[in-house]
Amino acid sequence: MAIKKAVLPVAGHGTRVLPATKSIPKELLPVVDQPALQYVVDEVLAAGIEHIVFVTGRGKGAIEDYFDEAYELEHSLAQKSSKAEILKDVQRTKLPAGAASFTRQQAPLGLGHAVWCAKDIIGDEPFAVVLPDVIVRAKPSCLAQMVAAYDKVGGNVIAVDPVPEERVSSYGVIAPKSRDGRLVEMSGMVEKPPREEAPSNLKITGRYILQPDIFELLEDQGKGAGGEIQLTDAMVRLMEKQAFYAYEFEGEEFDCGSKAGYFEAVVAHALEHPETAEAARAILKKYAAGG
Ligand code: UTP
Numbered sequence: 001m002a003i004k005k006a007v008l009p010v011a012g013h014g015t016r017v018l019p020a021t022k023s024i025p026k027e028l029l030p031v032v033d034q035p036a037l038q039y040v041v042d043e044v045l046a047a048g049i050e051h052i053v054f055v056t057g058r059g060k061g062a063i064e065d066y067f068d069e070a071y072e073l074e075h076s077l078a079q080k081s082s083k084a085e086i087l088k089d090v091q092r093t094k095l096p097a098g099a100a101s102f103t104r105q106q107a108p109l110g111l112g113h114a115v116w117c118a119k120d121i122i123g124d125e126p127f128a129v130v131l132p133d134v135i136v137r138a139k140p141s142c143l144a145q146m147v148a149a150y151d152k153v154g155g156n157v158i159a160v161d162p163v164p165e166e167r168v169s170s171y172g173v174i175a176p177k178s179r180d181g182r183l184v185e186m187s188g189m190v191e192k193p194p195r196e197e198a199p200s201n202l203k204i205t206g207r208y209i210l211q212p213d214i215f216e217l218l219e220d221q222g223k224g225a226g227g228e229i230q231l232t233d234a235m236v237r238l239m240e241k242q243a244f245y246a247y248e249f250e251g252e253e254f255d256c257g258s259k260a261g262y263f264e265a266v267v268a269h270a271l272e273h274p275e276t277a278e279a280a281r282a283i284l285k286k287y288a289a290g291g
Pocket of ligand 1: 055107111114133
């Protein structure tokens, strides 16, 4: 069955970048001239997804407004011919009617719980989960690459990215069974293994294609690491019944949920944006030379 729906959980508190995220959702922090979330929505739409389920929470109302009509703003921009391009950029952010749902996670009990909150909207079909604080720069989009892999093998597919071996203990990594090009059949996954015990250096990245059977496992999934209901724990249980593949995507990821990752995302995108590339190069040169 084709992947037509994606869940974007946006209900977390973003504690790693507080106080910036005290009154602004982390997912709306700007990366040059677009919120991080816009890059992720573009990735999702480029993968042929027709319906996005946002799992929101208290204080996240700005996300719904961002994807809606901004009548006064659009009207005001339309009065000035010099603002025609900006008006186009603003109008591009609207999601087509009926293409988005918003459901609420009353408390951030964990990623697994956030995904479970979308179960009635997803129904009985395979779907994608895309973490919106991770931007992936890739062509075709990371999720499009995964969907193409899923179309060949079915089952469950999770995106992975190789990391230097000395850093594996900071991440969730997969255990490989067999490999065919970028696709790795998995035998397991472990959270933050000691370097010498790590089954691979393939880090789990925040994009998943899952079968709907995950929902009944999430239903009774107890708390795991950090006292949160973890998606990983339910995936480990699903792996006992269904095939899981890791897909080593081609592209570059930026973890905008951390200070350094967010900074890198801004620098990388500023260096490529036609309006900022030249200035960004000059600024970087100036500070690299000591200010
Ligand atoms: P993170 O763990 O990176 O986000 O979850 P967080 O909890 O907001 O951030 P920190 O760790 O406190 O800094 C990845 C994604 O899952 C969402 C977050 O909004 C983020 O986009 N999430 C996480 C939920 O929607 N609900 C949760 O209970 C937990």
